[in-house]
Amino acid sequence: MYAFAYRLTGTRQDAEDLVQDVVVKLYPRLSELETVEQLRPWLNRVLYRQFVDSIRRRGRRADRAASELMEADHQADWFDALESDDATPELVFDQSRLGFMLDEAMDRLSPDQRTLLLLHDVDGWRQEDVAEVLGVAVGTVKSRLHRSRATLRKYLQQRMEPGSDVRRVEE
Structure with a gap:
């Protein structure tokens, strides 16, 4: 059978x-x-x-x-045009490289800046909660976050584009 x-x-x-x-x-x-x-x-x-x-x-x-809906001549072209959900080797490499550079840049920050960015940007704490934990005003947290992000951005730009002038990275 x-x-x-x-x-x-x-x-x-x-x-x-x-x-x-x-x-x-x-x-x-x-x-x-x-x-x-x-x-x-x-x-x-x-x-x-x-x-x-x-x-x-x-x-x-x-x-x-x-494959049953299309003529055999056009199947290969149609399947090749589809985007894959899988990460390409280039994307995996870029993400691992960026992760390494980000870790390196975070290590260059002061402990206060690193703590502030980890609490707010990574762990998702509200600014009010960060202010309460650190014992500072909310406005102080906002200004420190701004300065910490600018310092981190500068480190990342220097690492990614050595020799170039520091430009603002669009978010």
């Missing part, structure tokens, strides 16, 4: 599914199978009918595979 199903479907997975569907359908009728004189041709006929039914059902369903 599997060999015939494979010839019909062309793929191992579809052939296995087809054989499984037939076996599941025929299992409750095992007593009837004993009366069949030539079992092999009969099973192949049942398998073929199941295959035709599955093709018909697939044709009526709206959730067909994209």
Whole structure:
């Protein structure tokens, strides 16, 4: 049955599914199978009918595979045009490089600046909560955050663009 199903479907997975569907359908009728004189041709006929039914059902369903909706000539172009959700090697490299540079720049900050940025920007604390923990006014937290971010930006620019003048990085 599997060999015939494979010839019909062309793929191992579809052939296995087809054989499984037939076996599941025929299992409750095992007593009837004993009366069949030539079992092999009969099973192949049942398998073929199941295959035709599955093709018909697939044709009526709206959730067909994209490859079935397009002509074979244009499939490769269409699939190549799709963007992947997976990170490309270049993106992974850039992110790891940026992470390393950010860690390096954070280490160059003073402990107060680093603590302030970690509490507010990384951990997401509100400015009022940071002010309460540090024992300073909210306005002081705002101005220190601004200065800490500017210092961090300057370090990152120097690291990313050595020899260039410091320009403002758009957020």
